[in-house]
Amino acid sequence: MAYVAGTAEPGCVFCNALASNDDVGSLIVYRGVYAFVILNLYPYNTGHLMVVPNAHVRDPAALSSGARAEMAELTASFCTGLRLVMGCDGLNIGMNLGSAAGAGIADHLHQHIVPRWIGDANFMPIVGGTKVLPELLPATYAKIRAEVARQKFAAGSVIVLLMAPDRSGVCLSDEALPRLPVASDTSVWRTVLNAIAPQAAACELLGWGGASSTVSDAAELPALAISFTPSVAATATCRLWSLGEAGSLLPDDDRAVLLHAVSRVA
Ligand SMILES: [Zn+2]
Numbered sequence: 001m002a003y004v005a006g007t008a009e010p011g012c013v014f015c016n017a018l019a020s021n022d023d024v025g026s027l028i029v030y031r032g033v034y035a036f037v038i039l040n041l042y043p044y045n046t047g048h049l050m051v052v053p054n055a056h057v058r059d060p061a062a063l064s065s066g067a068r069a070e071m072a073e074l075t076a077s078f079c080t081g082l083r084l085v086m087g088c089d090g091l092n093i094g095m096n097l098g099s100a101a102g103a104g105i106a107d108h109l110h111q112h113i114v115p116r117w118i119g120d121a122n123f124m125p126i127v128g129g130t131k132v133l134p135e136l137l138p139a140t141y142a143k144i145r146a147e148v149a150r151q152k153f154a155a156g157s158v159i160v161l162l163m164a165p166d167r168s169g170v171c172l173s174d175e176a177l178p179r180l181p182v183a184s185d186t187s188v189w190r191t192v193l194n195a196i197a198p199q200a201a202a203c204e205l206l207g208w209g210g211a212s213s214t215v216s217d218a219a220e221l222p223a224l225a226i227s228f229t230p231s232v233a234a235t236a237t238c239r240l241w242s243l244g245e246a247g248s249l250l251p252d253d254d255r256a257v258l259l260h261a262v263s264r265v266a
Pocket of ligand 1: 012013014015016055056057107108
């Protein structure tokens with residue numbers, strides 16, 4: 001919270017994020033009618049989300065009943081989603097109202113949802129003044145955004161961008177980006193990594209490959225960008241095409257996805 005309070009960003013960080021057209025850059029994973037859900041740039045733990053009303057108010061009593069109801073619904077559904085996506089053992093939920101109560105941004109109330117794992121607390125915050133996080137924000141963002149696409153927008157499959165570790169090439173399947181069906185009982189990202197692991201010497205989730213705007217999630221498939229090195233046995237079937245070759249072969253929709261991903265993970 002010292003970082004948050006010390007940021008030089010003018011205005012309110014939540015109102016700025018809401019006004020931004022770049023939901024990936026501002027870490028918004030979902031926009032509702034009265035409230036939105038955003039990843040904390042300075043997480044207490046991996047997967048730390050905040051449910052934030054669109055209205056810039058300090059106190060729950062100043063919100064419309066519709067906003068309060070939607071925040072409660074979003075909190076419930078994202079708790080379920082985080083358990084699936086992050087595999088956490090528990091969750092902390094709470095609001096700090098006013099700086100005396102610990103709010104870093106007191107003027108715009110927000111509800112924290114923090115995933116917890118058994119044994120996740122350690123001495124680092126005390127002796128080092130810092131937290132240890134095992135995952136980069138772009139990967140966490142992609143995991144949660146893909147799950148939102150499935151749970152809120154009923155996406156039945158996911159586009160998989162398998163990219164060379166130096167981002168110079170991408171795998172195609174019949175001159176399109178490969179798609180995988182999502183399972184009902186496993187998170188989208190885990191389904192993807194489980195499917196490609198047998199063909200990979202190495203693979204790592206890089207980030208979100210789809211459009212930036214969360215509003216487009218109702219119409220577009222989720223897309224995950226993955227650093228991929230095929231195993232020796234899979235080299236023949238998982239050929240990496242150069243980005244130029246891929247750009248000329250892909251249909252327009254897939255080319256747009258590739259351009260989004262390259263712009264973010266290059
Ligand atoms: Zn605000």
